[in-house]
Amino acid sequence: MIDPSSINLHQFLTVWHGKSNQRAVIEAEVSSELPPPLLAWHTLAKQWSKPLVRNKKLLTPEEFTTKGGKIVFMTEPGDAIWGFDPESPEVVYEGRIHGDWVRLAEGFTEFLIHNAMNEAAYNAPYTKSCESVQNEHIARIVEPMTEIAFGGWHWPRPGHRIFMSESLIADIGPAMEDEEPWGDKPGFSEVQVGAITPSALHYLSNIPGTDWY
Known part of the structure; x- marks a missing residue:
């Protein structure tokens, strides 16, 4: 396995999102009171003209809300939310709008790499x-x-894992049942694979019993 702490986030983002504008004057328009890894992410992300987080929304401090004593810093189109405790800002919590918070095993830096x-x-x-x-x-x-x-998340359901190579990256987790209560589908996984070049994905067409889109 690859240790998340060995991953250079700027280098990773450059490979998958193109070169950043490193010569730009980066003026962090975010509060210095943010957890240091989150402040570093916002500062780094400003070097790209396109959003680096699109499936979810990383909130600006002006958009922060509070739930159960935690500050919500990220949301997604469903009801999943992520937050931190101002008293322990190195800890990340995962929750639901109408549910309880769960402390994640990942620290803030690892969480942001995982999210990227x-x-x-x-x-x-x-x-x-x-x-x-x-x-x-x-x-x-x-x-x-x-x-x-x-360390792992609970969203979108427990058991998702990340794999990568120089040209491929995959998020793999339990497939969802076709009917309520939408539990895990025994014996099956959902697979999302990204690539830098189209040729890197060609081998997937040889996997039997798969319908790629």
Whole structure:
């Protein structure tokens, strides 16, 4: 496995989102009272003209809200939210708008790297998705890649993992049942793969029983 602390975030973002404008004068328009890793992310992200987080929304301090003593710093189109405790700003909490907070095993820096990779899998220059892959085929899908040893999230459901290589990145987790109560579909996974070049995805067409889109 790859240790998340060994990943250079600027280098990763450059590979997957193109070169940043490093010569630009970066004036952080965010509060210095933010947790240092979150402040560093906002400052770094300003070097790109396009948003680096698109499936979710990283809030500005002006958009922050408070729930259960935690400051909500990120949301997603469903009801998932992420927050931090001003008294322990190095800790990240995951929750739901109408649910309780759960403390994550990942620290803030690791969480932001994890989030960047999750976003890259969906917003890479070239992508392939399959909502239901037989688990027996997962080893073949991730063969060109190495797993990142993230502490793990509960969103969108527990069990998602990130794999990557120089040209591929994948987010893989339990597939969802087709009917309520929308539990895990036994024996199947959902797979999202991003790539820097279209040719890097060609091998997926040889995976049996998959319908990529």
